[in-house]
Amino acid sequence: GAPKPLAGRSVVVTSGPTHEPIDPVRYIANRSSGKQGHAIAAALAKLGADVTLVSGPVTIPDPVGVKVVHVERAEEMRDAVLAALPADVAVMVAAVADWRVATAAGNKIKKKPGEAPPPLQLAENPDILKTVGHHAKRPKLVIGFAAETENVADNGRAKLERKGADFILANDVSPATGIMGGDRNKVKLISHAGNDDWPEMDKDAVAEKLAAMIAEQLAR
Numbered sequence: 001g002a003p004k005p006l007a008g009r010s011v012v013v014t015s016g017p018t019h020e021p022i023d024p025v026r027y028i029a030n031r032s033s034g035k036q037g038h039a040i041a042a043a044l045a046k047l048g049a050d051v052t053l054v055s056g057p058v059t060i061p062d063p064v065g066v067k068v069v070h071v072e073r074a075e076e077m078r079d080a081v082l083a084a085l086p087a088d089v090a091v092m093v094a095a096v097a098d099w100r101v102a103t104a105a106g107n108k109i110k111k112k113p114g115e116a117p118p119p120l121q122l123a124e125n126p127d128i129l130k131t132v133g134h135h136a137k138r139p140k141l142v143i144g145f146a147a148e149t150e151n152v153a154d155n156g157r158a159k160l161e162r163k164g165a166d167f168i169l170a171n172d173v174s175p176a177t178g179i180m181g182g183d184r185n186k187v188k189l190i191s192h193a194g195n196d197d198w199p200e201m202d203k204d205a206v207a208e209k210l211a212a213m214i215a216e217q218l219a220r
């Protein structure tokens, strides 16, 4: 069979958006298809890793050969990621909502004619990547993404430092690039060793290249 350089290694991957409820029928969220995160989970499993994929609400199927934990909110995603530690590697790909509604309503908020719209009081969500990057059970490799629309390299490097990550895959998600929701991606790998521009390729190919790099890093 195919070589399994990640046999015996455990990995936790996050993917998709989080949905932060306003009331039982409404939520706030970031745009995210889950395509890149799911592809990474699948590529790591193909190399023999024991993969836990913590996924927010997405419409794509669960990858095969992967343990999938379905969550809704950022706090649930954080709890599921921490429950998957210790792990050799963490790859945080989810587009986590930065804020949640401080107190979600238990019943649907009624629209009352003639009344002002209800104000939304927001609270900051946990930063899951940053939590994992500074955790007592920090995985050997902690990897994150940085979706930027400008100053991609500088913003990515700042994120590498702030979040305690070993690698950041930074990409330009300006609407003109078509990356958001599309099948292709163009990333810049940012590490303490420097920056590496990867050519534009399918999200599946980005996933395979990242999985190969992870195997190489763990073998060092």
Ligand code: C5P
Pocket (backbone or CB within 6 Å): 014, 074, 092, 093, 094, 095, 096, 097, 098, 125, 126, 127, 128, 129, 130, 143, 144, 145, 146, 147, 159
């Ligand atoms: O700060 P920013 O959202 O741009 O950072 C992106 C990286 O951090 C991604 O890897 C994302 O999965 C992760 N992240 C997280 N928890 C958050 C926000 C971002 O894990 N609350």
